[in-house]
Amino acid sequence: MKTNRQNSNMEEYKVEKTTELLPFLLETFSNRSRNAVKSILTRGQVYVNNQEITEHNYTLQPGYSVTVQKNKAAKAATFEKMKILYEDDAIIVIEKDSGLLSIATEKERSLTAYKQLMEYVQQSNPNDRIFVVHRLDRETSGVMLFAKSEKIKKILQEGWSEMVQERSYVALVEGIVKKSEDTITSWLKETKTFKMYSSKKAGDGKKAITHYKVIKANNNLSLLSVYLETGRKNQIRVHMSDIGHPIVGDKKYGAKANSIGRFGLHAIVLAIKHPVTSELLRFKSNIPTEFLKKK
Known part of the structure; x- marks a missing residue:
């Protein structure tokens, strides 16, 4: 029986008869597959009387509390x-x-x-x-x-273009970007050596649209917030090179140096409608510390 006590990430159930943990969970989550329920146990999402339990045959007694942590x-x-x-x-x-x-x-x-x-x-x-x-x-x-x-x-x-509500990056690029924000549009094509390049001719390749905004700039580097309207191969790398500010460390597209010891591109946010529930989920990652040391 499900109780009223729960928070946004926990669900609590009361045991009404003697049984084992896996059968109890299978009955409780009858809308899920057996493998999905077993995975909940394996991942350590199940607590019995506030103690984490992973054993399938753990014995439950009437009155016990079984708490399940969601999406752990x-x-x-x-x-x-x-x-x-x-x-x-x-x-x-x-x-x-x-x-x-x-x-x-x-x-x-x-x-x-x-x-x-x-x-x-x-x-x-x-x-x-x-x-x-x-x-x-x-x-x-x-x-x-x-x-x-x-x-x-x-x-x-x-349904990618309709389901993705936000797809943004941070990019550390060479040089001081003069326009505080701008939109870059081109049609991307690929050479025989698998390098992408831009064409300004409409329809000559796959249309690519990139929006950027300068977060800060100094020491001949610029940190940008980049939002993709389309998601083409190497799109940000090509577009940054097109405006004369290649991504730090990206020698393939014209970078001259690498002062941070890594590639200067990071996918910071992905917001998407869940493919089953349509719930909007937003996932965010922190800006890499290497991007900020030089800033």
Whole structure:
């Protein structure tokens, strides 16, 4: 029986008969799959009389209190160069560090965000999988979203432009950007060597629109808030290069130096309508400290 005592992240249930924990949860969350309920236990989201319990066969007695913490990232899981910000039955949202691949390439198939998450979900069920919805470049850090089923991936990808309410970045670029804010529009194309470039001719490539605003500038560097109206490959990198202010460390698109020891691009906010509930979820990551040391 569900009680009235709960806060925004906790739900409490009273035990009315002797039973084991997993059967109790399966009955309580009858709208969820068995694997989803087992995952709640594995992630340490379940408390019995305020004590964290992960054992499936833990014995419950009448009067016991079972509290479930919602959307808790796994305490037991350890990841390299990433952490989970949010997880439910449909999606996983992570914060990725600079230097970590989103998915495998021909050169590197071991350490990726995708592989680490795949191994994580398969701890609960070997048949579970995750699916790539969008990507961040290897050297770009910040918020990234994965789906937990092919159906959810399809919903997200096909409805991406309508479902994403905000997708913003912070960029540390070379030089002092003179316009305090501006919008850059071009049509992006790709060379045979996989480098993107801009065309000003309408329809000559994929239309890309980037809005930026200067946060602060000195020491011949500018820190920008960047908002994507479209999400094309290397869009921010190309557009910053187009205006003569390439991203710090981005030699591919014209950067001359790297005074911070990493790539100067970070996905700071992703706000999206949930693919199942339509609830608006907003995920934010802090500005990397390296971006601020020189500012």
